[in-house]
Amino acid sequence: MMxxxxxxxxxxxxxxxxxxxxxxxxxxxxxxxxxxxxxxxLNLVVPAGHALHLSDYAVGLIGKIMCYAICALAMDLxxxxxxxxxxxxxxxxxxxxYAMGMYLMRQIGRDGNYQSELPDFMVFLDWKALPWHxxxxxxxxxxxxxxxxxxxxxxxxxxxxxxRSRIKGVYFSIITQALTFAAMLLFFRNETGFGxxxxxxxxxxxxxxxxxxxxxxxxxxxxxxxxxxGFFLLGRLIVTSKFGRVLxxxxxxxxxxxFTGYDPxxxxxxxxxxxxxMCGVAGALYVPQVGIINPGEMSAAASxxxxxxxxxxxxxxxxxxxxxxxxxNGAKSWFTQAFPEFWLYFLGALFIAVxxxxxxxxxxxxxxxxxxxxLFRKSKT
Amino acid sequence: MTPELMEQGxxxxxxxxxxxxxxxxxxxxxxxxxxxxxxxxxxxxFGTGVALYLDDITVSFDGFxxxxxxxxxxxxxxxxxxxxxxxxxxxxMMDVITGKTRPDEGTASFGQNIDLLRLRENxxxxxxxxxxxxxxxxxxxxxxxxxxxxxxxxxxRARASLFFRLSGAQLDRIAEVLQLIHLxxxxxxxxxxxxxxxxxxxxxxxxxxxxxxxxxxxxxxxGMTDEExxxxxxxxxxxxxxxxxxxxxxxxxxxxxxxxxxxxxxxLHEGSVLAEGLLAEVQANEKVVEVYLGR
Numbered sequence: 001m002m003x004x005x006x007x008x009x010x011x012x013x014x015x016x017x018x019x020x021x022x023x024x025x026x027x028x029x030x031x032x033x034x035x036x037x038x039x040x041x042l043n044l045v046v047p048a049g050h051a052l053h054l055s056d057y058a059v060g061l062i063g064k065i066m067c068y069a070i071c072a073l074a075m076d077l078x079x080x081x082x083x084x085x086x087x088x089x090x091x092x093x094x095x096x097x098y099a100m101g102m103y104l105m106r107q108i109g110r111d112g113n114y115q116s117e118l119p120d121f122m123v124f125l126d127w128k129a130l131p132w133h134x135x136x137x138x139x140x141x142x143x144x145x146x147x148x149x150x151x152x153x154x155x156x157x158x159x160x161x162x163x164r165s166r167i168k169g170v171y172f173s174i175i176t177q178a179l180t181f182a183a184m185l186l187f188f189r190n191e192t193g194f195g196x197x198x199x200x201x202x203x204x205x206x207x208x209x210x211x212x213x214x215x216x217x218x219x220x221x222x223x224x225x226x227x228x229x230g231f232f233l234l235g236r237l238i239v240t241s242k243f244g245r246v247l248x249x250x251x252x253x254x255x256x257x258x259f260t261g262y263d264p265x266x267x268x269x270x271x272x273x274x275x276x277x278m279c280g281v282a283g284a285l286y287v288p289q290v291g292i293i294n295p296g297e298m299s300a301a302a303s304x305x306x307x308x309x310x311x312x313x314x315x316x317x318x319x320x321x322x323x324x325x326x327x328x329n330g331a332k333s334w335f336t337q338a339f340p341e342f343w344l345y346f347l348g349a350l351f352i353a354v355x356x357x358x359x360x361x362x363x364x365x366x367x368x369x370x371x372x373x374x375l376f377r378k379s380k381t
Numbered sequence: 382m383t384p385e386l387m388e389q390g391x392x393x394x395x396x397x398x399x400x401x402x403x404x405x406x407x408x409x410x411x412x413x414x415x416x417x418x419x420x421x422x423x424x425x426x427f428g429t430g431v432a433l434y435l436d437d438i439t440v441s442f443d444g445f446x447x448x449x450x451x452x453x454x455x456x457x458x459x460x461x462x463x464x465x466x467x468x469x470x471x472x473x474m475m476d477v478i479t480g481k482t483r484p485d486e487g488t489a490s491f492g493q494n495i496d497l498l499r500l501r502e503n504x505x506x507x508x509x510x511x512x513x514x515x516x517x518x519x520x521x522x523x524x525x526x527x528x529x530x531x532x533x534x535x536x537x538r539a540r541a542s543l544f545f546r547l548s549g550a551q552l553d554r555i556a557e558v559l560q561l562i563h564l565x566x567x568x569x570x571x572x573x574x575x576x577x578x579x580x581x582x583x584x585x586x587x588x589x590x591x592x593x594x595x596x597x598x599x600x601x602x603x604g605m606t607d608e609e610x611x612x613x614x615x616x617x618x619x620x621x622x623x624x625x626x627x628x629x630x631x632x633x634x635x636x637x638x639x640x641x642x643x644x645x646x647x648x649l650h651e652g653s654v655l656a657e658g659l660l661a662e663v664q665a666n667e668k669v670v671e672v673y674l675g676r
Binding site for chain 2: 013014016238241242243245246248249251252253255256257258259260261262263264266267270316
């Protein structure tokens with residue numbers, strides 16, 4: 001583009017899309033400052049009882065929702081942009097969480113109920129030694145590698161065969177749903193060696209530092225926030241590249257993509273594995289903040305919820321799924337306190353409303369000229 | 382050995398060399414063409430002048446023979462129209478050429494060295510066969526410009542596309558094609574908002590961006606106005622010679638415009654070639670009339 005001799009016609013042509021606009025960069029910077037400076041300040045420095053104090057509960061809640069937002073972002077890349085609806089992303093999230101959980105279980109050391117080197121649930125099952133797949137679980141570096149390797153490898157193998165067999169649309173969704181359900185049944189069994197239906201809990205410390213300490217929780221919060229921002233920028237990099245446009249082309253007309261000479265398998269597999277890796281990282285950040293991981297995360301509902309956040313916020317926008325995750329989960333935590341029995345009705349009504357009136361999600365209200373906000377703006381001027 | 386004899390011999394040798402040199406650019410119907418040309422793996426060789434060669438292709442779906450020992454040859458630079466009643470196997474034939482359907486029997490080759498039956502759809506597209514679908518198929522959510530950008534002949538691998546930047550020459554090429562398909566003012570518009578005829582043109586433009594050696598066009602003027610049809614005919618005629626074109630069409634007026642009363646038309650019926658010849662000839666052919674009018 002730089003070295004083009006601007007012919008008369010190419011002047012009319014659109015510019016290559018930018019990573020972010022000036023306003024976009026300002027917003028990203030503001031988000032980074034909020035996460036890395038403002039929240040720690042309001043939570044740790046401003047004394048409790050002060051009007052500006054941010055409670056530990058709020059920090060924990062926001063941290064948890066940011067993990068969900070990473071999942072929604074991952075879902076947007078594979079569903080919003082590539083048109084492949086996965087109903088099994090909860091599995092990748094849980095696998096990342098379990099990999100982190102194994103390390104946290106080993107960090108408990110002899111402080112558990114049975115004062116044994118082995119995790120409590122193994123003592124309870126009367127196991128004498130660690131099973132083989134726990135061999136390196138005391139190494140933080142190794143388990144962090146597993147956070148990426150296990151969801152990544154599973155996604156690669158599953159995706160390779162599914163995409164090579166050209167399984168598409170609702171069939172693919174059903175298979176991913178079946179996969180996560182099968183994994184849930186596997187993890188429910190005590191013999192699998194992951195604590196059965198109780199999963200892992202009662203974590204004491206991470207890297208030798210107590211988890212209950214406010215500063216530890218704040219570090220986890222900041223890391224989660226910066227990871228979310230980092231993944232958002234990575235997502236932007238992808239969707240503004242030609243690679244991202246090929247993904248959208250696959251969504252709109254896959255046969256055309258094929259007959260143009262692209263191999264859709266490579267593109268789908270790449271974005272599918274990346275999406276799974278993002279969920280794995282989200283799971284690993286989630287577990288130490290929430291303090292528990294169990295097979296419930298692999299339930300069908302957990303995976304479907306990720307799709308709901310994405311749809312509510314607005315597909316194929318990247319920012320939408322983050323907004324959606326915050327909106328739905330924020331509403332959930334408020335509703336379940338104020339009107340506990342009505343939460344599920346509200347969630348159902350929300351999904352119907354979005355499907356009927358907001359095909360572009362909440363973000364569509366602001367960006368699309370046909371959106372409600374756009375209409376108000378027009379009528380004013 | 383006399384000086385005269387030596388001189389005569391030298392002259393004869395020089396004459397012979399000059400003759401060989403004159404023959405070199407393939408002027409002898411391809412007989413010398415098999416000498417002195419490099420065959421590159423994965424590149425079609427058009428030395429014999431045939432671009433596409435189908436031989437005895439049979440495709441059956443649950444016993445129904447969609448193609449029945451179909452044989453067909455398309456020359457380099459030729460524009461061939463293929464007509465035939467519904468269900469004659471025209472679209473199945475395109476599916477076989479582009480790798481979507483594998484035939485039960487027969488051979489299909491591109492040039493004389495590439496076996497199409499061993500390649501996948503995207504590989505066939507990469508060696509230079511472009512296909513336009515019956516129903517216009519464009520990327521509706523992307524802009525017209527982006528549609529063409531994706532079709533641009535470039536490295537098709539995933540990693541390369543992550544860091545791809547348009548060069549000035551490529552940008553000019555896109556502008557050129559936009560002008561050719563009369564969509565320059567719509568360059569920034571979403572492809573989904575175009576009219577039916579414009580989408581057809583966009584898809585043709587996407588084929589041109591690929592720079593294919595052989596274009597397969599399935600009912601390219603369906604849903605176009607008379608004026609658009611005429612312009613399409615002009616466009617195809619301008620491509621003739623540089624590209625081989627296979628046009629499947631029902632619109633006889635359009636076929637007449639394309640063949641200009643001197644090009645061959647192939648009539649398909651029940652999966653094989655029923656007749657071949659000038660449009661006027663095949664229209665007068667009794668068998669063809671019978672098939673079309675169902676007598």
